[in-house]
Amino acid sequence: MATSPSPQMNDAAGLAASGRRVFEIEAEALAAVAARIDGEFSAACHLMLHARGRVVCTGMGKSGHVARKIAATLASTGTPSFYVHPGEAGHGDLGMITDADVVLALSYSGESDEVLMLLPVLKRQGNKLITMTGRAGSTLAREADVHLDVSVPAEACPLDLAPTSSTTASLAMGDALAVALLEARGFTANDFARSHPAGALGRRLLLHITDIMHAGDDVPRIGADATVSEALVEMSRKRLGMTAVVDGDDRLLGLYTDGDLRRTLDDNRVDLRSTRIADVMTRAPKTIGADALAVEAAQLMEAHKISGLLVLDTDRRVVGALNIHDLLRARVV
Structure with missing residues (x-):
């Protein structure tokens, strides 16, 4: 009772x-x-x-x-x-x-x-x-x-x-x-992560760039002779807010982003249809290696206040791309 x-x-x-x-x-x-x-x-x-x-x-x-x-x-x-x-x-x-x-x-x-x-x-x-x-x-x-x-x-x-x-x-x-x-x-923490792959630590310590990056034809890329207008078409098609500028061997020459576009539009002297992308691109963008961890990409983006990264191999060929939304979907950030 x-x-x-x-x-x-x-x-x-x-x-x-x-x-x-x-x-x-x-x-x-x-x-x-x-x-x-x-x-x-x-x-x-x-x-x-x-x-x-x-x-x-x-x-x-x-x-x-x-x-x-x-x-x-x-x-x-x-x-x-x-x-x-x-x-x-x-x-x-x-x-x-x-x-x-x-x-x-x-x-x-x-x-x-x-x-x-x-x-x-x-x-x-x-x-x-x-x-x-x-x-x-x-x-x-x-x-x-x-x-x-x-x-x-x-x-x-x-x-x-x-x-x-x-x-x-x-x-x-x-x-x-x-x-x-x-x-x-x-x-170690890595050992712990291996037994907790579904947890936050597991995702941070085990998930690599190659697990979440866009690769192959999904990577936006254009040649250095392309115009700004052609770069915009490539950026719109691939929807990553950026495009790599590469040479004939896919080696990185530069990067053009949404932020670069806003700066280009502020310059009244620029004709989008005739200006070469090589004249307005960022020539030394932040990049990351394909063997890096996804959490390293998050740290790099945060440190440099950027929202996307190109992924390079050891010969500086563009092999992938990712942005902050990819990290969010993977629950790395």
Whole structure:
């Protein structure tokens, strides 16, 4: 049966005070657990670092949710890992765990039946077992090869029932393991991007100019003898707001852009139909190499306040073109 909220807790000040208490209690819990990071922590890292297989995380209830997140964090930072539900493990999913794997089992009480049920099979198979509990004398702690003590002074829940500080401490311990392993492996931002290709970092670090540039017949280009009028036709057809001016071997001679056109129109002496593009083009435009990253193009455009770039090969031949809209579509900027 639902209870009515107490009058003193039904106002903004009371609710805010309650929220602040949670942060204070959980901060104290984290400090207490951090003080216990010692040789056991290092031993756990050593087992994970030298595992021939993967790190299999398991736990029941709230500990299971934390274990699932730890597995995801490990996997994305260079330590192959996955989560196995202990209840499902007893009904066939144990077959997912090989003798080359290290098992990380979470249970704050250290007595979760579903987790303890797995121990005989894991021991028989020869798996190294790392446990994370709040009771150093529990069954799970005693059976572990390495035990990580995540006991906390108090739960943030005023009834001391809902896992709050304890789950925060376990989650932080998992993050500590993941970061320590990341640093030990020399895991880099590029490595992270490879496992997050759909994320913003992945796009920034993995997407190359060649992935988004216009190439072939889509690249606007004219010869140096073309008129300004002919340049405008090419720019309109290719719709990139610019055109390359090239020699007979497609080597870059200059660039003509929408901005150049506005300046040309301001000069009353220029006849669009008779003026050669070579007389009004930009002769040393900013360009980028075909092997560069897309993010480098974004940085170059921003630094020089331009909206488009020509892409050149090592012989200064024009092989592509892109503008700010291409970067926006690729979500690089």
